Amino acid sequence: MTPNRNTRISAVVAFLTIVFVAVPVAISASGRFDLYYTLTSVALLSIASTGVWLTFYIGRINIGQGAYALMGGYVSAILVMNHGWSFWLTLPAAGLFCAAASVLIGLPILRLRGVYFAMVTLVLTEVARLLALALPITNGAKGIVSIPLPGALSVFGITLIPDFATLQNSRLAFYLLAVTLMVVCFAIMYRLVNSRIGKLCQSLQQNEELASSIGVNIAYLRVIAYAVSSFFGGVSGAIFAAISQSIYPSSFTVTDSVNFMLNCFLGGLGYVFGPMLGTLVLYFGWDLLFQTGQFQLLIYSGLMIVLMLVLPNGLLSLAETTRKKG
Amino acid sequence: MAEMLEVSGITKRFGGLVAVNNVSFSVREKEILSVIGPNGAGKSTLFKLISSFLRPTTGEVRLKGERISGLAPHIAARRGVVRTFQETTIFKNMSVRDNVIIAHHLRSKASLFGFFLGTGTAKADEAAFGQSADEILALLGLSSLAHETARNLPHGHLRALGIAIGLATNPSILLLDEPFAGMNHDETMRMVEMVRRLRERGLTILLVEHDMPAVMKISDRLVVLNFGQKIAEGTPSEIQANEKVIEAYLGSEDEAIGL
Ligand SMILES: Nc1ncnc2c1ncn2[C@@H]1O[C@H](COP(=O)(O)OP(=O)(O)O)[C@@H](O)[C@H]1O
Ligand SMILES: [Mg+2]
Numbered sequence: 001m002t003p004n005r006n007t008r009i010s011a012v013v014a015f016l017t018i019v020f021v022a023v024p025v026a027i028s029a030s031g032r033f034d035l036y037y038t039l040t041s042v043a044l045l046s047i048a049s050t051g052v053w054l055t056f057y058i059g060r061i062n063i064g065q066g067a068y069a070l071m072g073g074y075v076s077a078i079l080v081m082n083h084g085w086s087f088w089l090t091l092p093a094a095g096l097f098c099a100a101a102s103v104l105i106g107l108p109i110l111r112l113r114g115v116y117f118a119m120v121t122l123v124l125t126e127v128a129r130l131l132a133l134a135l136p137i138t139n140g141a142k143g144i145v146s147i148p149l150p151g152a153l154s155v156f157g158i159t160l161i162p163d164f165a166t167l168q169n170s171r172l173a174f175y176l177l178a179v180t181l182m183v184v185c186f187a188i189m190y191r192l193v194n195s196r197i198g199k200l201c202q203s204l205q206q207n208e209e210l211a212s213s214i215g216v217n218i219a220y221l222r223v224i225a226y227a228v229s230s231f232f233g234g235v236s237g238a239i240f241a242a243i244s245q246s247i248y249p250s251s252f253t254v255t256d257s258v259n260f261m262l263n264c265f266l267g268g269l270g271y272v273f274g275p276m277l278g279t280l281v282l283y284f285g286w287d288l289l290f291q292t293g294q295f296q297l298l299i300y301s302g303l304m305i306v307l308m309l310v311l312p313n314g315l316l317s318l319a320e321t322t323r324k325k326g
Numbered sequence: 327m328a329e330m331l332e333v334s335g336i337t338k339r340f341g342g343l344v345a346v347n348n349v350s351f352s353v354r355e356k357e358i359l360s361v362i363g364p365n366g367a368g369k370s371t372l373f374k375l376i377s378s379f380l381r382p383t384t385g386e387v388r389l390k391g392e393r394i395s396g397l398a399p400h401i402a403a404r405r406g407v408v409r410t411f412q413e414t415t416i417f418k419n420m421s422v423r424d425n426v427i428i429a430h431h432l433r434s435k436a437s438l439f440g441f442f443l444g445t446g447t448a449k450a451d452e453a454a455f456g457q458s459a460d461e462i463l464a465l466l467g468l469s470s471l472a473h474e475t476a477r478n479l480p481h482g483h484l485r486a487l488g489i490a491i492g493l494a495t496n497p498s499i500l501l502l503d504e505p506f507a508g509m510n511h512d513e514t515m516r517m518v519e520m521v522r523r524l525r526e527r528g529l530t531i532l533l534v535e536h537d538m539p540a541v542m543k544i545s546d547r548l549v550v551l552n553f554g555q556k557i558a559e560g561t562p563s564e565i566q567a568n569e570k571v572i573e574a575y576l577g578s579e580d581e582a583i584g585l
Binding site: 191192195196197199200202203206207209210212213214215216217218224 | 377379398399400403404408409410411415416417418419420424427428429431432434438441442444448451452491492494495
C-alpha cells in the first residue's frame with residue numbers, strides 16, 4: 001500500500017533537511033571536507049543510474065549509460081573551451097545532445113530485447129571511448145584539461161549562482177549543485193512513474209505485443225524513455241567534467257556502465273528511489289572494502305551475488321516486507 | 327446489413343510456406359463470424375494480418391472502406407480493430423483493474439506530457455477510465471477480483487480479462503482467438519452468453535475457435551480454412567452439411583464438428 005500523504009510529505013522534508021542542512025553542518029563540524037567530493041559523486045552517479053533504471057522500467061537492460069556520461073562530459077567541455085559558452089548553458093545542452101543522439105541510436109537498437117539489447121549497449125560504451133580517442137575535436141588520449149570552473153549564472157542582471165572560482169569552498173558549491181539536480185531528477189522520475197506514463201512503461205515491460213494491440217505506440221514510448229535516460233546520463237557527465245576540470249576517453253568506461261546497472265539492481269528495480277540508495281550503498285561499500293586489499297573485488301563480487309540471490313527485488317524490498325509484517 | 331470489414335485476396339507466405347492463400351470474405355456490422363479449420367490452417371495468421379501484426383504478402387483488409395492492413399498494430403487498434411491473443415495475454419504484474427484501465431489508452435484526450443503534469447484533462451481521463459474499467463469488469467464478472475494481481479487469476483478469469491482488455495479499447499470489431507480454449511463446459515457457456523451480450527452492445531465479432539458445439543451455437547456465419555485456403559463459407563447449418571468441410575475434418579476431428 002502506498003503511504004499516505006502526510007507520511008510522504010514528512011519523508012520529503014526529512015530528506016531535504018538531511019541533504020541540504022544536516023550533511024553540510026556535520027561535515028564542517030567534523031572537518032571531513034573530502035566527504036563533499038564523495039557525496040557529490042554519489043549524487044551525480046545516482047542521476048546517471050536513475051536513467052538506467054528508467055530503461056529497466058520499459059524492460060531493457062541498459063549497460064551503456066557510460067557512453068552518454070562521456071558524451072555529456074565532452075559536449076560541455078568542448079562548448080566551454082572552444083566556443084566560450086557558460087557552463088550553465090552547456091548543462092542542458094549536454095543533456096539534449098545526448099537525448100538527440102540516443103534517439104538516433106535507440107531507433108534501431110530498441111527493437112532488440114534481453115541480452116541482445118544489453119550486449120549492444122555494452123559495446124556502445126566502448127564505441128564512445130574509441131570515438132573520443134579518434135575524433136579530432138575530443139583531442140585524443142590527451143583529453144580536454146584545464147576546463148575553467150563554472151562561472152556566475154545571472155538572469156536579468158541578478159546573480160543566481162556566484163562564480164565558482166571566487167568561492168572559498170567550491171566543494172560545497174558542487175555538492176549543493178549535485179544534490180539539487182539529484183532532487184529535481186528524482187522528483188521528475190517520481191512524477192513520471194506515478195502518472196499514467198509509468199503504467200505505460202510497465203505495460204511495455206510486461207508485454208510489448210499486448211501493449212501495441214491496445215494502441216500504445218511502443219516504438220515511440222521506448223525512444224522517449226531512452227532519451228530521458230540518456231539526458232540524465234549526459235547531465236551527470238557534464239558536471240563530472242566540470243568538477244574534475246577535465247575529461248578523458250577513459251573518464252567513463254564499461255566498468256562505470258556496469259556499475260550504473262548494478263546500482264539499480266541493488267536498490268531495487270521496482271522502486272523509483274532504488275538507484276539512489278543503490279548508488280550510496282555501492283559507493284561506500286566499495287570504499288569500506290578498500291581495507292581488505294587484494295580481496296576487495298572478490299568480497300565485493302561475492303556480496304553482490306549473495307544480495308541478488310537473497311534480495312532479488314533490491315534493498316528497498318526489505319522496507320516493504322517489514323511494513324507488511326508490522 | 328452494412329459491410330464492416332472486407333478481406334480481399336489476402337495471402338501470407340513464410341518462406342516457402344503459404345500460411346494464408348488468397349482468402350476473401352467480408353464481415354457485416356454486428357455479426358458474429360467464426361473462422362474454423364484444423365490446426366495449422368492459418369487462422370491465427372489471418373487474425374494477425376487483419377490486426378496489422380503481420381504484413382500481407384498480397385491482398386488487403388479494409389474497415390468501412392479504409393485500408394487497415396500492412397500498417398502497425400497500434401494504428402489498426404486506433405482505427406477500431408483489436409485482437410485478443412490465442413495465448414492468455416495480460417499484463418501479469420498489474421492488478422486486474424489496472425490492466426483494464428491501461429487498455430483505455432486509446433481513449434485518452436490528454437497527451438503524455440499532460441499526464442506528466444497532471445492537467446485537468448488528464449485527471450478527467452483518469453476518472454473516466456476508472457469508471458469505465460469498473461463497468462467492464464462488472465460486465466465480465468471480474469469485479470470481485472479487481473484488486474488481485476493478474477497473474478494470480480484462475481485460467482477462466484484470465485480469458486475474461488483478456489477480453490476485458492480488448493473491450494476497453496472501445497473497438498468497432500473485436501478479434502477473439504480461441505477465447506474458450508481450456509475452459510470447461512460451464513465456463514464456455516457463460517462465455518458464449520458474454521460474447522452474445524457484447525454483440526447486443528453493438529460490437530462486431532470475429533472469432534477463431536475449436537470448440538465446435540460452442541461455435542455452431544454462437545456464430546451467424548462461418549468461414550472454413552484448410553491449408554491456408556478458404557474452402558467454405560456459410561451459416562452453421564450450411565457448413566455442417568458441406569462436403570468439403572466434412573472431408574477436411576475427416577479422420578482427425580470428425581466428431582469435433584458436431585455431426
Ligand atoms: N511467424 C511464422 N513464421 C513461419 N511460419 C509460421 C509463422 N506463423 C505461423 N506459421 C505457420 O503458418 C501455418 C499456419 O499457422 P497458424 O495461423 O498459427 O494456424 P492456426 O492458428 O490455424 O492453427 C502453420 O504451418 C505455422 O507453422
Ligand atoms: Mg492458432
